[in-house]
């Protein structure tokens with residue numbers, strides 16, 4: 749079920765959009781002003797937001813800007829009146845993904861919504877695979893793959909590899925790794941990080957020509973390509 753939040757103060761327009769989209773199988777929640785919209789966004793999860801520019805309290809563009817401070821992912825479609833076409837630029841600058849000028853045909857609205865949701869799904873399905881050189885890490889299944897060979901990781905090895913793959917070509921200190929993977933302050937008297945890095949190296953480098961995790965003496969470790 750796709751959840752859509754509509755923020756529109758004009759009752760007729762809101763009813764037209766809600767009715768049409770519900771007939772297409774979407775689930776709608778409507779707010780008449782920015783204040784209501786903001787509280788709805790705090791309690792509900794939405795797949796897409798439709799914001800009208802002209803609202804009684806906060807302007808739709810400002811509302812969009814505020815939403816983007818904490819949510820960069822959810823697609824936002826802005827609705828603008830014909831005489832406010834200049835606001836489309838401000839809307840896109842504020843982080844909206846698309847805009848539609850009123851009055852519009854329902855089929856046009858539907859096409860824009862479908863395009864935004866498609867884009868979102870393509871992004872989401874790619875986001876969970878991290879890639880570096882010939883190494884892939886599926887963050888949903890926690891399974892790594894190198895050169896077509898699947899590599900099973902323990903929970904800590906997975907978290908460690910994910911950390912490296914999110915910071916490729918950057919030296920990660922033992923202190924940083926301890927804090928991010930083990931949520932503890934690093935104690936220089938222990939060598940467990942070196943031990944775990946070696947476990948991980950064994951799994952992702954054994955049988956392969958190129959090393960991926962390199963020791964940087966006196967500093968830490970770096971994920972980089974040998975080539």
Ligand code: CA
Pocket residue numbers: 756757758800801802803
């Ligand atoms: Ca309005």
